[in-house]
Amino acid sequence: MESTAASILTRAVAKDKQEHYTEALILYQEGLQILFNSISETKDVNKKKYFREKAEEYMKRAEGIKKLIHEKKSLGQYREQMRIEAGSIGHGYASLFGRFLDDRVTHIHIEDPYIRAYHQCLNLVRLCELGVQKCPTLSRVSLLTTKDPDDYKNQENRLDELKKSLAIKLIKFDVTYSGTLHDRKIVLSNGWVVKIGRGLDYFKAPEGKFVLGVCDLELRVCLETTVDIFHTSHIREIP
Incomplete structure (x- = not known):
């Protein structure tokens, strides 16, 4: 001990x-x-x-x-910046920004142009799971992303399935598409903002289907990216 x-x-x-x-x-x-x-x-x-x-x-x-x-x-001056090194582990969503998710978070807004492919949509599900576990007053999740030009139907179906699942928890899920979105950020209604250079998709693909890191992102090998964290007291209503 x-x-x-x-x-x-x-x-x-x-x-x-x-x-x-x-x-x-x-x-x-x-x-x-x-x-x-x-x-x-x-x-x-x-x-x-x-x-x-x-x-x-x-x-x-x-x-x-x-x-x-x-x-x-x-x-309005709080800032943190960290670099996730290529090949490192221990940077799952819970470690990265779980400490900012609390009972004051009623709305989580995600801007990420690449919530398209199966694994990218699965990352969004993982973030929503964390939000549901840590934010007892969560009532809304909103996503701004881009349409997959090659597989929009499957993208739409995945996000619609997530919407129905969140609705069971009485959480509204909104999706808006942009043709020009580039920046990535997560905005919490308690004032915290997390900007991840690679968005939610900063993990390397696991080297097998039954290896450590497949289920637990804390054990997943990461790609290099920069994370900026700041707080603003001026958030009134997230788009």
Whole structure:
């Protein structure tokens, strides 16, 4: 348990130094919880004293980060940028922006010109699944994409099937097509905006049908891309 806490808190410090504050905050909180458990379970007085001192140190930094994020969000100045390296793993949708999905998200808006092919539509389903799990007040998902000039009928059928599935959860799904769309972004009604250079399709195809990463995107090998995360307090109504 102690080594687990140390590993997580070490990662938190690394993210902190990289100014990936939202990631660092989650890691500090996770590591601190494990550290608190260690304090309550250990009988060694010296260990208890050491763990409490470290916990106070990390708690102070976590509170500082929380305050920093709040201040920058209030000023509309919060920014994070990260690069996903080619061949890396551990960058599934839950890790990438799951921390921004909460009970204040009623609407998720996706702009991605390539929600066309089977695997691209499946990526959209995965994002919707994550939204349904993490956003109890989610009532709308909207997609702006482009028509597949070679296979529009199948594209339409896939998206229509997703629409019917979301409707069972009382979530409205809207699709709008553009002939000029290029940029990719995900806009959440709680103010967070995530721009992924490659859109949702930043994973390499798995090398088989029964290999790690086929089902769990956290284990899927990634392509190189850049992710920009920022917050705006000016979102009133997403298109």
